[in-house]
Amino acid sequence: MSNGYHIVVCAGIVPDPLQTLEPVQTPQGWGLKNEMMLPAVLDPWASHALYEAANLAKNAPGSKVTLVSVAPKAKLQQVMMTLAQKVPFELVAADAPAGGFTDANDVAAVLAEAIQAIPDLDMANLLLFGGWESASRGAGATMQILGEMLGITEQFQGVDEITVTAEGKLQILERIEGGRHQVSECAGAPVVLGWATGNLPEPKNNPQVGMQNMRTVMPSLQKARPAALSGEDLNYAGIEVPKATRETRIEKNMSADEIAQEIVAWIKG
Amino acid sequence: METILYLAHTESDGSLGKAALESLTAAKALAEQTGGTLVAGLVGEDVQAAANTIAGAGASKVLSVSGADFAQARYATDAAAAEALCKAAGATLVVAAGDSRWNRVLPGVGHRLGGRADLHITQVNGAGDISVTRWFYRQRMEGSFTRTQRPWLLGIDPGTQTPWQGDAGDTVVEAVTVETGDARTTVTGVKAPNTDEQTIRPDANVLFVAGAGWTKKQADGQTHVADAEKNILGFLQAAQASLGSSKSLVDLSSEGGEVLSFMTHLNQVGQTGATPRHPKGLSTCCHGEEPHVVGWRFINERRAVNLDANCGWAQGKADVLYVADAFEVMEKVNALLAE
Numbered sequence: 001m002s003n004g005y006h007i008v009v010c011a012g013i014v015p016d017p018l019q020t021l022e023p024v025q026t027p028q029g030w031g032l033k034n035e036m037m038l039p040a041v042l043d044p045w046a047s048h049a050l051y052e053a054a055n056l057a058k059n060a061p062g063s064k065v066t067l068v069s070v071a072p073k074a075k076l077q078q079v080m081m082t083l084a085q086k087v088p089f090e091l092v093a094a095d096a097p098a099g100g101f102t103d104a105n106d107v108a109a110v111l112a113e114a115i116q117a118i119p120d121l122d123m124a125n126l127l128l129f130g131g132w133e134s135a136s137r138g139a140g141a142t143m144q145i146l147g148e149m150l151g152i153t154e155q156f157q158g159v160d161e162i163t164v165t166a167e168g169k170l171q172i173l174e175r176i177e178g179g180r181h182q183v184s185e186c187a188g189a190p191v192v193l194g195w196a197t198g199n200l201p202e203p204k205n206n207p208q209v210g211m212q213n214m215r216t217v218m219p220s221l222q223k224a225r226p227a228a229l230s231g232e233d234l235n236y237a238g239i240e241v242p243k244a245t246r247e248t249r250i251e252k253n254m255s256a257d258e259i260a261q262e263i264v265a266w267i268k269g
Numbered sequence: 270m271e272t273i274l275y276l277a278h279t280e281s282d283g284s285l286g287k288a289a290l291e292s293l294t295a296a297k298a299l300a301e302q303t304g305g306t307l308v309a310g311l312v313g314e315d316v317q318a319a320a321n322t323i324a325g326a327g328a329s330k331v332l333s334v335s336g337a338d339f340a341q342a343r344y345a346t347d348a349a350a351a352e353a354l355c356k357a358a359g360a361t362l363v364v365a366a367g368d369s370r371w372n373r374v375l376p377g378v379g380h381r382l383g384g385r386a387d388l389h390i391t392q393v394n395g396a397g398d399i400s401v402t403r404w405f406y407r408q409r410m411e412g413s414f415t416r417t418q419r420p421w422l423l424g425i426d427p428g429t430q431t432p433w434q435g436d437a438g439d440t441v442v443e444a445v446t447v448e449t450g451d452a453r454t455t456v457t458g459v460k461a462p463n464t465d466e467q468t469i470r471p472d473a474n475v476l477f478v479a480g481a482g483w484t485k486k487q488a489d490g491q492t493h494v495a496d497a498e499k500n501i502l503g504f505l506q507a508a509q510a511s512l513g514s515s516k517s518l519v520d521l522s523s524e525g526g527e528v529l530s531f532m533t534h535l536n537q538v539g540q541t542g543a544t545p546r547h548p549k550g551l552s553t554c555c556h557g558e559e560p561h562v563v564g565w566r567f568i569n570e571r572r573a574v575n576l577d578a579n580c581g582w583a584q585g586k587a588d589v590l591y592v593a594d595a596f597e598v599m600e601k602v603n604a605l606l607a608e
């Protein structure tokens with residue numbers, strides 16, 4: 001693989017966002033009520049990273065995409081049933097908890113070990129992708145730590161776009177304050193990219209891609225090694241769900257004029 | 270005893286931004302509560318003016334990493350600068366603004382120093398065991414926690430603290446030297462969204478959220494996208510509001526649907542969007558589903574206009590739901606604001 005990139009996408013799994021989540025204390029520390037029963041999806045921002053990776057690989061001949069996931073094996077298998085139909089990738093899995101109260105440092109260490117064990121890992125052409133923040137832990141820290149562990153000091157967060165220039169440089173757009181993007185040019189791989197939403201829609205299911213992926217997905221899941229997340233320096237004093245519901249005043253019979261007056265008074269008030 | 274490093278970068282004009290001054294409030298509080306020493310560490314092209322503005326903050330000394338290399342917000346140089354300042358200060362706790370520049374590097378720097386970093390911190394508490402608070406599961410639940418590992422680097426979420434105010438004065442700055450080597454990355458510029466209008470205003474009093482309803486067929490069986498654009502832009506202009514969007518509305522563009530020309534993914538609020546902080550929020554033509562409304566966590570007062578009396582806003586998510594046609598209502602709102 002001398003010409004293309006090796007795009008390694010790190011993605012965990014999270015509860016389907018439509019589910020109600022309730023924190024509970026378990027013998028292993030804080031978790032969610034019925035955590036193992038909640039339907040899961042691939043972490044949304046990391047999913048965008050995966051779609052962007054597939055698109056880049058398609059346009060840079062000789063590239064390949066490896067998806068690395070640290071998650072409970074059985075749940076990951078469920079997620080793979082639909083995800084595998086989206087875009088071509090090879091899976092590397094480690095079997096470990098995926099909840100929001102795990103420590104980013106522990107997860108980064110497991111990811112680093114899994115990535116370093118990829119047999120044909122091409123460090124010089126490595127593009128390390130992930131979401132800039134998970135929908136569970138929301139730490140926004142895992143990718144940076146992982147990058148450091150792998151010795152990568154070109155790092156970008158909140159990425160919405162990557163373009164390979166004619167000279168083979170990488171032009172990268174990162175989200176910054178005020179709804180703007182910072183534009184950077186990087187000499188080339190290896191880089192870390194923590195993705196925001198990117199520009200691509202969710203790919204349609206393609207059963208052919210699914211069949212092709214499943215050839216490596218199932219053996220990878222079987223091989224997934226159990227990994228421990230120690231969480232030893234992190235102590236939660238408490239987790240609380242705020243009082244979410246408001247007393248909603250529902251106005252069904254006000255005229256548009258009355259509503260407009262009320263809204264303007266409220267805005268100016 | 271704790272040594273608290275207040276880590277800040279200058280803006281392009283050499284000043285300290287609002288988020289930097291907010292994190293100084295948190296750093297000072299930690300120093301006072303723990304009886305620790307406050308040290309300031311400034312990064313930027315030229316930091317003297319910034320150092321002078323925080324003369325009254327009570328830092329025992331002010332360290333700096335400065336020069337042209339440090340004008341740019343990029344990982345390699347910012348991480349090297351932060352690492353050097355943490356070491357020079359002998360910091361056990363590091364407090365910085367959780368803005369895009371520091372969030373990019375703090376976790377990596379924590380790892381280099383054998384410490385830990387936590388971002389999106391909303392509260393710090395230095396009494397007793399030092400603890401911090403932040404949100405989990407995209408602002409669905411709030412947790413407070415402690416760590417034993419040091420140094421502990423904290424990125425303070427902008428908008429959560431009162432900006433520090435105090436006397437300026439002449440400040441002696443001690444330079445810390447950093448070897449950066451050849452930079453492989455160059456920041457070439459800043460790109461505003463594909464529009465002439467700046468629609469995202471983080472400091473606005475009101476967040477105006479538009480949902481997919483604005484582009485859907487209305488009672489007459491037609492879409493009215495041009496009217497929608499006029500109503501929305503008119504309101505943003507008149508109220509100096511910031512513009513948010515539902516996911517469905519911003520996704521229309523990548524799916525080839527009829528779209529509002531000024532709307533981008535950056536406007537999206539929610540589970541996979543932003544969680545802005547504004548005193549008030551007005552939702553229009555948006556259903557108020559849970560993955561959207563988690564993005565409203567930090568909007569204090571919430572009102573919604575929707576044709577559907579059973580939409581999500583009615584289920585305790587807004588203070589007021591007006592069951593009405595948003596086209597009609599917003600046209601009248603804009604007319605009143607223009608008076």
Ligand SMILES: Cc1cc2nc3c(=O)[nH]c(=O)nc-3n(C[C@H](O)[C@H](O)[C@H](O)COP(=O)(O)OP(=O)(O)OC[C@H]3O[C@@H](n4cnc5c(N)ncnc54)[C@H](O)[C@@H]3O)c2cc1C
Pocket residue numbers: 017018041044479480481482483485487514515516517518537538539540541542553554555556557558559560561564574575576577580593594595596
């Ligand atoms: C993994 C995942 C992540 C997600 N992340 C996000 C996210 O970050 N942000 C987000 O917003 N969503 C997110 N969603 C999607 C979310 O579940 C909803 O599908 C989405 O918010 C719906 O957008 P909407 O309310 O604009 O559109 P719709 O559901 O189509 O609602 C349109 C509304 O417009 C109203 N309407 C139409 N015409 C008028 C009129 N003239 N006047 C007044 N009202 C009118 C209708 O009554 C309706 O309520 C996510 C979903 C998933 C699965």
